[in-house]
Amino acid sequence: MSRMQARDIKTPEDARRIVEERGLSHVKVGMFDIDGVMLGKYMRRDKFFSALEDGFAFCDVVLGWDSKDELYDNVTFTGWHTGYPDAPLKIVPDSCRELPCEGDDMLLFLAEFDGPAEGLCPRGLLQRVLERGRGMGYEAFGALEYEFFLFQETPESVREKGFRHLKPLTPDMMGYSMLRSSVHSELYHELLALSEAMDFPIEGLHTETGPGVLEAAIGVDGALAAGDKGALFKVFTKVWAQRRGLMATFMAKWSPDYPGQSGHIHLSLREIDSGKSAFFAADKPHQMSDVQRHFVAGQQKLMPELLAMFAPTINSYTRLIPGFWAPTEATWGVENRTTALRVIPGSDKSQRVEYRLGSADANPYLALAAAIGAGLYGIEQRLEPDEQVEGNAYELDHPEHQALPRTLWEAAQRLRASEAARELFGDAFVEHFAATREWEERQFRRHITDWELDRYFEII
Structure with missing residues (x-):
């Protein structure tokens, strides 16, 4: 045998x-x-x-x-x-x-x-959302992309340095660098092999813009499996790095000098009965079916209310500023990377939407539950999206209702007040999660930052 x-x-x-x-x-x-x-x-x-x-x-x-x-x-x-x-x-x-x-x-x-x-339970929450979708006749599929920085540091050295003056794996801004991936090919091969052995297969791995930053695209799967794969990828990438005298961080933004780290989510729905894409319609503009249009509308409408599930830390909000490849309003566009939602036209196999708001520090199960749950809500309510953004979303004026919370505290209040969130996720989860985010903000307020000392210590 x-x-x-x-x-x-x-x-x-x-x-x-x-x-x-x-x-x-x-x-x-x-x-x-x-x-x-x-x-x-x-x-x-x-x-x-x-x-x-x-x-x-x-x-x-x-x-x-x-x-x-x-x-x-x-x-x-x-x-x-x-x-x-x-x-x-x-x-x-x-x-x-x-x-x-x-x-x-x-x-x-x-x-x-x-x-x-x-x-x-985060995994249980995602399962309940997916059951809701099945009750509507849809199976959800997802793929997560993560950016993360690698440092020539250890858990001891970063603390000895006070998390300052850390040494990245490599210097300079070298996105998609074949030089970097070839010089350090052994590390890349090890991570790729680990991803295959633990079944969170990486279908694309490359340097991003910034010193020592990589981006990994995990292969598509059913949404629950995608949550498992994303969560395990984050943990065991850190394990792999530390066993080699390195450290990986998935903070949303570790330095004001470089873009933040995203956790983009690619999503699609398939009809359970037919097995066909629920998003693809060859005869519609951008091949967007009515179902995909309503799905995107739900994601857009609920984005300000559910932001805490995508941006769950104080640090998350340092990433959500104009010009750093992170969305600042609940916008959508077709093949537009300046918007929060990017519709990607394709075929029955590839038609999807990318939820670009997510950051690398988000809980994969909660981010998937929120992104899918909001889309299902849009289908149920037959919502229509606002006019799509063409061009640079950062340079345009947007309606007030598209504005996203600017702090974790505000995001927690929006979540707590959201009737849709309570209907999708239950009162128990909303109350508990909102309270934990309020705690996080209150913990932050107890501390004095380097910026405050530099700005006020002598002159005020």
């Missing part, structure tokens, strides 16, 4: 068999929190086998702390008032993957929250 392959695992019985076949004493189990941070542990095989059938539990503090393990003081689902009880999780058997960095046999499985906590 041939050796079982991780990506062929579909059922709990398959998962049990592959662990037994490989003689593993432990496997790794991980989940993603509200910020897209991967958390987990090694699990002994007998415990894992039990969890496959009955689930397992994890302290729900992972839904009650921020990216620095500081406890939220303004969420109701969990906290000191609840005593931080366990929350149930379930193993996702078909998420099984090899872990090349831990030998030939070690396996990784994803888990997602169950029970009441499922309402706050």
Whole structure:
């Protein structure tokens, strides 16, 4: 009998068999929190086998702390008032993957929250949105693109330097450089090999404009699989880099001197019954079907209300300024990279829309849920988009209703007040996520920046 392959695992019985076949004493189990941070542990095989059938539990503090393990003081689902009880999780058997960095046999499985906590689970949220689409007769497909900077630094050295004067992998602005990718070809080959081994295949990898910055385009898949691939890509790109004495960052913007880092989302819908593209219409302008037009309209209308799900950190808003390849209003255009939504005409196979607003620091599951959910809302409501932008969107005046929130605090208030968000994602998620973003803003206000010291210390 041939050796079982991780990506062929579909059922709990398959998962049990592959662990037994490989003689593993432990496997790794991980989940993603509200910020897209991967958390987990090694699990002994007998415990894992039990969890496959009955689930397992994890302290729900992972839904009650921020990216620095500081406890939220303004969420109701969990906290000191609840005593931080366990929350149930379930193993996702078909998420099984090899872990090349831990030998030939070690396996990784994803888990997602169950029970009441499922309402706050990022992966669960995406699944609920996709079920909504299936109820409308559509299957959603997605592909994520990420820009990230590589540094010749370690977790220790960046802290010793106070995150200042860091040394990028390479100098200068050299987008699409064959020189850089050839000189450092071993690193590129390693990352490409990792992406194949862990099933987040990179279909395009190149330098972007900036010192040490790369862009990776992950292959298209069903939207839930695309979320898994994007989330795993971010985590294990960091693992790969640190194991080689490097560091990768997915901050939206690490330096005011260079463009920010995007997390663009390519999306399409296919009809479940016919298997045909729901977006492609050969006889329509730009091959945009009525369904795609309504989808884009929903994304445009809800963009200001859902911005916190695409731009979830204080740092996200330093990227959303004119002239730096990031949109500043809820605009759309055909093959226009200055707009927030870029319609890409093509064929039954390739007709799609690119949600260019997303930044690299966004939780992939939440960004996909928001981008798809807004589009489905537009189809349900038969919304019509505003007039498309032709030319440079940064130089044009736009209607007030297209303006995006300028701060995380404002974005959180827009999300909290959004009836559409509550209808799409549920009150529990909206209240919890908005509260966590408000916490993030309040944490920021407690600190004094270098800019403030330089500007005010002596002269005021």
